[in-house]
Amino acid sequence: MRCLRAVLAACPLLLTISPLFAPVHGDDIADRARKLHFSSIVLDTHDDTTQRFFSKTYDLAKRNPDGHIDIPRMKEGGMNAIFFSIWIDGRIMGPPAIEKALDQIDAVRENVLRNSKDMFFCRTAEEVRRAHKEGKIAALMGVEGGHMIGNDIRMVRIFADLGVRYMTLSHFYNDEWADSSTDKPAHNGLTDFGKDIVREMNRQGMLVDISHVSDKTFYDALEVSKAPLIASHSSCRALCNHVRDMSDDMIKALAANGGVIQINYEKSFIDQAYKDAYDKQTGGVVQHLSELTKNCNNDEACISREMAKIQAKLTAEGKLPHVSWERIIDHIDHAVKLAGADHVGLGSDFDGADMPEGMEDASKLPKITEALLRKGYSDADVRKILGGNTLRIMEQAERVSRELQAH
Ligand SMILES: [Zn+2]
DSSP states (O other): HHHHHHHHHOTHHHHHHHHGGOOOHHHHHHHHHHHHHHHHEEEEEEEEGGGGOOTTOOOTOOOOOOOOOOOHHHHHOOOEEEEEOOOOOTTHHHHHHHHHHHHHHHHHHHHHHHHHTTTTEEESSHHHHHHHHHTOEEEEEEEEGGGGGGTTTTHHHHHHHHHHHEEEOOOOSOOBOOOOSOOSSSSBBBBBHHHHHHHHHHHOOOOEEETOOOHHHHHHHHHHOSOOOOOOTBTTTTTHHHHHTTHHHHHHHHHHOOEEEOOOOOOOHHHHHHHHHHHHHHHHHHHHHHHHHHHTOOHHHHHHHHHHHHHHHHHHHTTTTOOOOHHHHHHHHHHHHHHHHEEEOOOOOOTSSSSTTTOOGGGTTHHHHHHHHHHOOOOOOOOOIIIIIIHHHHHHHHHHHHHHHHO
């Protein structure tokens, strides 16, 4: 190195004529990406971290050795807005489902309060923007599965009052009024009561989430909803043929109505070879989860620990292929080409899914911004994908709610 400096000092012309010393284009992009990422609202619409709040060993405020989300890693990755998922097994229905959902809502609110130095509980897009201005992480909530209202429409209003800003119409199993993509159709999409639920969600300004639902439920919700829909954590079926993902026609229809598809990072939803091998080894995600739930006696921490262990073992044995984080970019890019940059966002499924290599936790998120810039995306489009689109549809849902409540 010292010799090179001596040569340069002796002949400064070298600096201008040799391509060896020309500015490295990649470094410019890396620098621009960092600035863009860390000045943006980076909003993830689906994180299953709530389940961890019930573990004695987990602390949201500290860097944890496992899992994907905690405040230190969110800060490191520039994730400054998060939807904590309220989730219970889809086979639990009626009053027990309501009770367990309320336990989780309480746990989210308490954890946010306990960390009020870093976090701010938000209900509106405006509050998310305010949290960002104050340098705090915006915490929001989404209920993942209509079974948690216990078949009682009043619970939609109560959940909304408690701060829930979206509800996924079903989880892995059909509920009383909506068919799931991973269950046998029982209602031909949404029942009449299910359509009333969608209307009540519109009235409450709660986003209608169509991740997990059957294709027919999606089209029924699209027809009934007065506000744009959200797919809080779904990827593209054209790249990985999984029923949990959205077909090109569905993505186009969602976008035509102003909605946003939030790309899920789960390996078996983004990589066809992995999905095929995983199905062969485990019988598919629903069967695998069902077995683990039984073996773990419904203990969520045990389920995700066991699942990670089994997947790591199968990958080490060569029975499951390696999946790169770059598949996430492929899905974002596919959806953008299909529907435009106004209709794509991020719904990682952190702490609820198996992450691809290179996206081990929230600290890795800046890689997404850099990869999109390298593909030629504009700063404005990247900002929209990182969170702007979600804020826009939250505002639309808030506007629809005001209009409906005025009548
Ligand atoms: Zn899910």
